[in-house]
Amino acid sequence: MKHSLFRICSLPVILLTLATQLMAQETVPPYLDDNQPIETRIEDALSRMTLKEKIALIHAQSKFSTPGCPRLGIPELWLSDGPHGVRMEFVWDDWNHADWTNDSCTAYPALTCLAATFNPKLAFEYGNAIGQEARYRKKDIILGPGVNIYRTPLSGRNFEYMGEDPYLSSQMVVPYIKGMQQNGVAACMKHFALNNQEKNRDRINVEVSDRALFEIYLPAFKAGVQEGGVWAIMGSYNKYHGQYCSHNERLVNQILKKDWGFDGVMLTDWGSAHDTDEAARYGLDLEMGTWTNGLTWGISSAYDNYYLAQPFLKKIESGELPESLLDEKVRRVLRLCFRTNMNRYRPYGCKLTPEHADIARRVAEEGIVLLKNENHFFPIEKGRYQKIAVIGENAVKQLSQGGGSSELKPQREISPLEGMIEKYGREHIVFTLGYASGEPNYSNELPSGLDADSLVQEAVKVAREADVVLFFGGLNKNFQQDCEGDDRRNMDLPFGQNELIEKLIEANPNTGIILISGNAVSMPWISQIDGLMQSWYLGSQAGTATANVISGEVSPSGKLPFSIPVKLEDNSAHYFGEESYPGVNNTQYYKDDILVGYRWYDTKKIKSRFPFGYGLSYTTFQYGKASTDKKSYQPDETVKLSFTLKNSGKRAGAETVQVYMSQKKPSVLRPVKELKAFKKVCLQPGEEQVVEIEVPVASFAFYDEGIADWKLENDKYMLHVASSSRQIHSTATIEVKNK
Template identity: 60%
Template sequence: MKRLFLTTLLLVLFAGMQLFGQVNTKTIEKKIDVLIEQLTLEEKVAMCHAQSKFSTPGVPRLGIPEIWMSDGPHGVRAEIAWDTWDHAGWTNDSCTAFPALTCLAATFNPNLSFKYGKAIGEEARYRKKDILLGPGVNIYRTPLNGRNFEYMGEDPYLASKLVVPYIKGVQENGVAACVKHYALNNQEHWRNHINVELSDRALYEIYLPAFKAAVLEGEVWAIMGAYNKIRGQFCCHNELMVNKILKGDWAFDGVLVTDWGATHDTKEAALYGLDMEMGTGTDGLTSSSKNAYDNYYLANPFLELLKSGEIDEFVVDDKVRRILRLMFRTNMDPTRTFGKMTNQQHFEVAREVATEGIVLLKNDKGFFPIDPAIKQTIAVIGENATRSMTIGGGSSELKTKHEISPLEGIQKRFKNARIIHAMGYASGPSVYGWVLPTNLNADSLKRAAIEVAAEADIVLFVGGLNKSHHQDCEGDDRTQFALPFGQDDLLNEILKVNKNTAFIMLSGNAVEMPWISKVKALVQAWYLGSEAGHAIADVISGDVNPSGKLPFSFPVKLEDNAAHSFGEISYPGDGINQEYKEDILVGYRWHDTKKIKPLFEFGYGLSYSTFKLLSAKTDKSTYKKGEVIKVSCEIKNTGKSKGSEVIQMYVNDVEASVLRPLKELKAFNKVNLNPGETKSVIMEIPVDELAFFDDSKMNWNLESGQFKLMLGTSSREIKKVLQIAVKN
């Protein structure tokens, strides 16, 4: 009783001190010390594993609450049943569906990333969630990866700059962001067991920077481990990845959570850094003791090893300390906000992200924008014009309050036009992500679409992928680079009867485009969430000037992609192992260095206006380690429309002692300009960021020599080149 009284008193005092802003890190750590002392071994172990699909137990006798979490990263997932993956059937768990993270990455706008994170964090907090499972920052390595739409593209610098504000926005609400999937979960095929082998340079230069930024700059409170193995050990209990790098080199003080069912061994999980085990077995307590929560790897088997002395108690104490630290940041922080339910402000954020992320890839003779005042017939063709893109996709499925389809958005904006729709093709219904055969006749759908196209003034073909199995979906990868469901053939037939045709592509991935020379315009519209139709209409009507830039390269053919150029051992592997043979040359690094022209390059995106980079200069010509390179430039809007351009600065190491990419993104700045307006922009690069990872020293190496600073509007559209010297 005396200990219980002391614990309760300290909790009250702690709450009071927080209310007066007097609590600091040292105070919290002392409080955690007191709580750990009060906990029994059984209670400590219980805190390290799930009690339901999306919660871990608290300790009621000490007032320690449960931890509740929800899938993200594009919205707060509908409530899931306690023991199964069925929906719980709530009527008040709808959310704002925000655009997929590929769209957010395409904005090249860190400020917008913060607004996105804050809004989704508000909804998570309102729903009483303590951890939001997102965002994802795995690198886009192959266009076949079913989960690419959840990530932030192929460039580690871009992903790093966008993940940090997202985290800060979420955590401002007292909800922990949980960055995933740590690490190298760059394909869904064989994800549960494939062992990834890669160089240290590729690991540190390409695949870790966004996670490192999340920890060191974003101060993220939780990380989710990946399913796959790295160098023979599963990611969720990997000595190198967790103990050495994450918790050692980066001093991560948060909680490492498993992906659901990604734990495989009690002793490894205990000793190699796993803090919270979720999802082991898939039926909880409902069928057999084999899958009961108390028999998880970090449950009774862990307890037995602790009691026997085979594992020291300080191991579980460290896990509990991290879990309690997360609680004091979330559900044991009495000062955190109440959050906000889905509201118009959140829909406006979703619409803003969507319109800024849409990428105009082709626009012959100014096909777009289409004047809404003109009376004409517009044929909107394609299943994706009406298909929901918020459901499906795996764990990122959403139950949104509303979803404006592309067809609806076009109908509402183009009221003077006659809008006619034909489905054109059918993918079949989706059941738990799997696509069933359609009962619609493909030939009939095609004939109807061709007839509609023939009588229209213009055709808007709304196609691409969807969020079903073997498309953009968790659980497996795409099986082809080409468009599915006969879209290529249908589009070619439409072009025979109406050459005034544009393609609005909904996808989270690049696709093969054998018809690209024939269509008048092409818009990459991603998965845009609740406000999809409005955002598309905003851009194609000219209400919003497109400013999105591709966050990954579009190869002409699949073999032009680096991962696919080395055969099956590179992708998808031999079923056991996989070797990242392209090494550091991922995405545009591969295309540029190997001189393989992409269909559309990283950083590419058109506007309804035109821009000119007038001048560029550095503050000096020679720099030393620890200094910052400052580049000033002027950009002018030379067109007739207000718009935004992204100035991108790439770096080339002129003469390195090792292979380096021809160029690497090191800075960018999105600038909004009125017609005729000129703005001065300053961009900075810390000299230390010009280093490469030297695997002979297992450290970063900044070599003296000449470097080119290449300023442009995409990775291939370089407008100004400056040269500097670095001396150590």
């Protein structure tokens, strides 16, 4: 009886609740209604905002956040550095670490390593994993990935980028962006554009031909916008044609937003805005970190005085600038909010999972490049040697630290020495430092405090008594090495490493070298060793991945994403003198034009130490003859290229097959060859596979400055199947005929 009475008495309450809910639904403003189209929500929110609220939305309130619009419930936007992982937390208004205990992350290999995998599927997993950790850390924008072109081996931030080839960068950045953004976290592709050096980065003016701009320096950005659907882009510090890139009329308004249709947010690098009128008129949407060098200093609490803050407000109020300029910026920031922190359906994220560690390890393993392996120096299987000498600071240095804004605070970083001990047993490994650098610093080189001669003497003694020597050297992320803010001084190994290597080889000829860097280095000792690996800043799983490759549990499959020159003067940027690099009177002319990287070496017939796309394996591969589905094509068609690939060795392995294009009789200068496709193929010993690769005919076009557009000529084209830019195995010739 009581139960029935309760049901009757509860009925009015239930009806009242339902009525209240219906009324509430009817009064939800459109901008808060997830069922409304985003553009409708944007216009509704914009119509409700005051002028001051709109101004507040487009500039920072702290080092890494913007204020949102509290009255309307529009949240703050939180940004974090980290193309390779989510950076540690900072205090509100300066560059000091906040020293939280819960802001550690998985450190992923640097983007040079990701590019060296030539594996777009892995790039998607990489981006997704960082997106998951960023989402868990309540970040809305991750300031990465970087896609600037490797033009000189001295550039301090090359390790953050994806190499010298625009096609490779394009193919790797798109899945990275998609992986990250499926978590409701915006990727922020950077640095737009022409940030190809760190020396004088905030003053240098770049003069470059339109052809080089569109063929070499912009394709990865365009792919990120049109194929990746990136939600944010960061401007660079430098100038282009005399105007700063973060508010550059041609780059931002014309190319990025009008021609490419970018609908996201264009934001500054920290300190890259310089003028209110230009920022207002030429496409800058969000101003972060003005009056700072982005590394070590800044003016305190200056946010209301930013170029797009009170100065912009006053110019609107006085009629000097129209409010419509502000409204367009606010629309873009609101669109970003609705995609990220106002998207109620985005996942919650996670961090430091076993899956994240696995991804970091696999990227590291696939990215390590075997450069030399005479007399089967590698792999060093367990039991082959009783005493393995591990020598070199980079075997123990925490390389996720330093480098500038890419610094990370991993929960754990397994060093190469730890990985080797875990793999071979402590009783078989003896370690000594050999050389030493100081702590990471962003403004000068710090001494290590250790006696260099004593370190060398001990290293020689250890080498002499070992069965095999593995030297772990290269660069690190200290000032004027692989570090933001300045470039390297030369191509030599720092801290006396070249001299140390010579002494180690003399003490024990059975010496192999593992270089860890994001840049090419000189190798005066190369003819004296049998084994050489190019490794990278590998992050949390560095030691495990390195030991797996050295021991042979994993066969190396990485390919160089940049060419390694014999000497610095052979590089295209340096060949033409100071006007080409680093510039004279703060202006730099890209005299190498479209001939960057392997395009330069191949066309000018200059021998590189190791060519782009090069990398050995512990097995061997046999290429069959290439053929196409037909011989003649229209511009809108796709060439279907096929050939056989056989693992002719005794180990499982992966080979990255590369397809380069050459034109028979071009009307303009064209490189000897250009990368147009690649595919990573995994094969068991003795396995043979028919490899099929599709190449769009439209990709054969060049940028014609006479018509300011792409041009595809009727001609014969050669498609070269290769294992590097210098190692062609088969060629198929086709003809292109315009209708």
